[in-house]
Amino acid sequence: xxxxxxxxxxxxxxxxxxxxxxxxxxxxxxxxxxxxxxxxxxxxxxxxxxxxxxxxxxxxxxxxxxxxxxxxxxxxxxxxxxxxxxxxxxxxxxxxxxxxxxxxxxxxxxxxxxxxxxxxxxxxxxxxxxxxxxxxxxxxxxxxxxxxxxxxxxxxxxxxxxxxxxxxxxxxxxxxxxxxxxxxxxxxxxxxxxxxxxxxxxxxxxxxxxxxxxxxxxxxxxxxxxxxxxxxxxxxxxxxxxxxxxxxxxxxxxxxxxxxxxxxxxxxxxxxxxxxxxxxxxxxxxxxxxxxxxxxxxxxxxxxxxxxxxxxxxxxxxxxxxxxxxxxxxxxxxxxxxxxxxxxxxxxxxxxxxxxxxxxxxxxxxxxxxxxxxxxxxxxxxxxxxxxxxxxxxxxxxxxxxxxxxxxxxxxxxxxxxxxxxxxxxxxxxxxxxxxxxxxxxxxxxxxxxxxxxxxxxxxxxxxxxxxxxxxxxxxxxxxxxxxxxxxxxxxxxxxxxxxxxxxxxxxxxxxxxxxxxxxxxxxxxxxxxxxxxxxxxxxxxxxxxxxxxxxxxxxxxxxxxxxxxxxxxxxxxxxxxxxxxxxxxxxxxxxxxxxxxxxxxxxxxxxxxxxxxxxxxxxxxxxxxxxxxxxxxxxxxxxxxxxxxxxxxxxxxxxxxxxxxxxxxxxxxxxxxxxxxxxxxxxxxxxxxxxxxxxxxxxxxxx
Ligand code: SF4
Numbered sequence: 001x002x003x004x005x006x007x008x009x010x011x012x013x014x015x016x017x018x019x020x021x022x023x024x025x026x027x028x029x030x031x032x033x034x035x036x037x038x039x040x041x042x043x044x045x046x047x048x049x050x051x052x053x054x055x056x057x058x059x060x061x062x063x064x065x066x067x068x069x070x071x072x073x074x075x076x077x078x079x080x081x082x083x084x085x086x087x088x089x090x091x092x093x094x095x096x097x098x099x100x101x102x103x104x105x106x107x108x109x110x111x112x113x114x115x116x117x118x119x120x121x122x123x124x125x126x127x128x129x130x131x132x133x134x135x136x137x138x139x140x141x142x143x144x145x146x147x148x149x150x151x152x153x154x155x156x157x158x159x160x161x162x163x164x165x166x167x168x169x170x171x172x173x174x175x176x177x178x179x180x181x182x183x184x185x186x187x188x189x190x191x192x193x194x195x196x197x198x199x200x201x202x203x204x205x206x207x208x209x210x211x212x213x214x215x216x217x218x219x220x221x222x223x224x225x226x227x228x229x230x231x232x233x234x235x236x237x238x239x240x241x242x243x244x245x246x247x248x249x250x251x252x253x254x255x256x257x258x259x260x261x262x263x264x265x266x267x268x269x270x271x272x273x274x275x276x277x278x279x280x281x282x283x284x285x286x287x288x289x290x291x292x293x294x295x296x297x298x299x300x301x302x303x304x305x306x307x308x309x310x311x312x313x314x315x316x317x318x319x320x321x322x323x324x325x326x327x328x329x330x331x332x333x334x335x336x337x338x339x340x341x342x343x344x345x346x347x348x349x350x351x352x353x354x355x356x357x358x359x360x361x362x363x364x365x366x367x368x369x370x371x372x373x374x375x376x377x378x379x380x381x382x383x384x385x386x387x388x389x390x391x392x393x394x395x396x397x398x399x400x401x402x403x404x405x406x407x408x409x410x411x412x413x414x415x416x417x418x419x420x421x422x423x424x425x426x427x428x429x430x431x432x433x434x435x436x437x438x439x440x441x442x443x444x445x446x447x448x449x450x451x452x453x454x455x456x457x458x459x460x461x462x463x464x465x466x467x468x469x470x471x472x473x474x475x476x477x478x479x480x481x482x483x484x485x486x487x488x489x490x491x492x493x494x495x496x497x498x499x500x501x502x503x504x505x506x507x508x509x510x511x512x513x514x515x516x517x518x519x520x521x522x523x524x525x526x527x528x529x530x531x532x533x534x535x536x537x538x539x540x541x542x543x544x545x546x547x548x549x550x551x552x553x554x555x556x557x558x559x560x561x562x563x564x565x566x567x568x569x570x571x572x573x574x575x576x577x578x579x580x581x582x583x584x585x586x587x588x589x590x591x592x593x594x595x596x597x598x599x600x601x602x603x604x605x606x607x608x609x610x611x612x613x614x615x616x617x618x619x620x621x622x623x624x625x626x627x628x629x630x631x632x633x634x635x636x637x638x639x640x641x642x643x644x645x646x647x648x649x650x651x652x653x654x655x656x657x658x659x660x661x662x663x664x665x666x667x668x669x670x671x672x673x674x675x676x677x678x679x680x681x682x683x684x685x686x687x688x689x690x691x692x693x694x695x696x697x698x699x700x701x702x703x704x
Contacts, residue, residue: 009028011025019334020045021457033057064430064603065473089125124486136300155321172294173589201217213276228281257568290318294328347381383687519541602667614643638679
């Protein structure tokens with residue numbers, strides 16, 4: 001509906017989808033949401049919305065919603081469900097120790113949910129086995145930022161994209177995955193046609209539309225591009241020697257490795273032309289302001305942390321960071337992956353950017369929480385967590401707002417893990433998904449527009465997600481359910497009456513003593529009343545007088561030395577290599593109009609209409625060899641599983657490669673879950689799975 005017709009009553013919240021974090025205005029008539037538009041004043045989108053955001057209201061149906069708690073498939077009261085969870089967790093911890101329990105969370109949760117879940121596990125159960133599906137999305141970027149800067153800091157803002165001379169988009173199809181940000185880049189280019197945009201991606205994606213150059217490199221070779229760049233900068237007077245000397249460490253070791261990467265070697269390794277590489281390097285050298293914009297194509301790799309580090313190394317060496325229009329800029333996939341990071345939402349983190357491996361930090365958090373214990377070491381990362389479930393070491397898991405049966409690699413292992421686990425608790429708002437089938441206890445939770453709390457987007461802006469409509473059925477908020485269980489387990493510290501009390505507690509913790517974070521201090525927001533919290537405006541951190549939220553302005557990084565850390569990178573090829581049996585590389589990614597496993601976008605006929613059926617893109621030469629034409633039903637098989645979908649013959653994928661969208665699940669097309677192909681191959685530092693490079697064979701399906 002046309003939003004301008006409904007100006008009487010407006011509620012403001014944040015889009016439920018990607019990490020751009022657009023503000024949305026919801027127009028109400030007679031208490032019902034009837035129209036949606038972008039919030040004109042929100043700093044992420046200034047009134048714009050993409051097609052997913054524009055159709056958010058269509059996803060608000062009560063059909064297929066979970067509305068009552070269930071135990072073993074039977075509806076029960078909340079009282080009974082939370083009693084059973086508390087009893088099972090107490091018994092499991094008593095019999096097998098704290099590490100026999102795990103939480104698996106989601107970047108869809110709000111910061112307050114994440115905070116309470118982490119407090120429960122790390123401070124009261126005493127285990128850090130609390131991880132998240134954000135592990136699959138941006139954990140490599142996090143690991144590299146911590147290694148380089150001493151803190152998980154994304155050093156750029158969206159406005160930097162409008163002030164740069166050269167934008168390198170590497171491993172991102174921003175046109176489809178972060179559309180409103182892409183539109184901002186498009187407008188910036190229109191205003192300043194001299195701005196150069198280089199797309200580095202094995203596929204020719206929709207993002208190529210705004211690129212001046214497209215480097216279709218061999219998949220997985222990205223780190224060589226940046227290693228070669230560092231070498232080139234050193235050879236052609238492109239180093240900021242003063243910055244390197246005063247504010248960094250370990251440059252020589254890093255350069256020694258980069259010296260191995262001549263332009264010729266990079267070209268050969270990446271299967272690009274020498275001129276393409278030289279032209280990119282010259283642009284970097286000559287452009288005063290450069291941004292490297294990256295996302296899942298870099299992160300979802302068995303060497304994702306090193307790839308991110310190679311990008312950071314080049315920016316540190318050239319001094320092209322921490323000033324307008326410059327820097328390494330990772331973009332998160334989910335709406336609140338960043339908020340989760342702020343409250344220690346991963347198994348190797350503590351809240352407020354504190355370090356779980358640091359005894360002083362652990363003690364500070366324990367004292368602040370007045371908790372009986374604190375996890376003494378990092379917990380299991382997602383893939384390892386499910387492995388330990390399979391082998392019987394984890395006896396109880398609580399999965400919130402995510403569908404690991406579809407999103408985690410190696411479906412047979414995840415199936416065995418959930419079958420082996422004695423207690424599987426799943427909180428979700430949908431009545432059907434592939435994971436719910438394995439749950440002993442199912443808990444109905446509030447969904448978008450019912451949930452109340454905050455999210456943080458890719459540029460460190462905290463925004464309110466507001467509960468503008470009443471909860472459906474008997475649903476409760478995630479934080480409320482955790483608190484009820486915590487109290488039944490005899491834990492104090494969970495007596496929150498309203499979500500703003502959780503926000504106040506965690507912002508106070510960000511400013512607590514000397515917690516090691518130089519940037520994440522939200523204590524200036526102060527203790528908010530419920531009404532102040534309800535009216536909280538988008539807020540970018542670090543919070544400083546005058547509103548400039550640039551990070552590390554004093555060039556004092558959060559490492560123990562105060563210097564940024566170069567780390568030498570040796571480019572490595574993906575682990576899942578092709579063979580005679582599996583000769584083709586399968587890439588995977590998002591579509592423009594769908595989101596994750598389609599539990600929301602699948603409800604919108606208009607979004608569904610964009611791509612109704614699963615497909616696999618294959619190159620024309622491969623199609624000829626395999627006698628496949630557009631629309632044929634084809635099968636892709638890896639060593640772990642198979643998918644069946646229609647062929648799309650296109651030269652947007654390179655020879656020997658194919659691409660499949662990630663969204664289909666059992667509910668929509670049971671044979672089209674691309675994750676069924678992935679092996680359990682992860683980055684050794686970040687634990688992020690390698691989901692962009694799976695070796696497969698393809699064949700035409702014959703029905704004769
Ligand atoms: Fe929502 Fe992302 Fe689209 Fe903005 S760009 S409307 S946050 S999906």
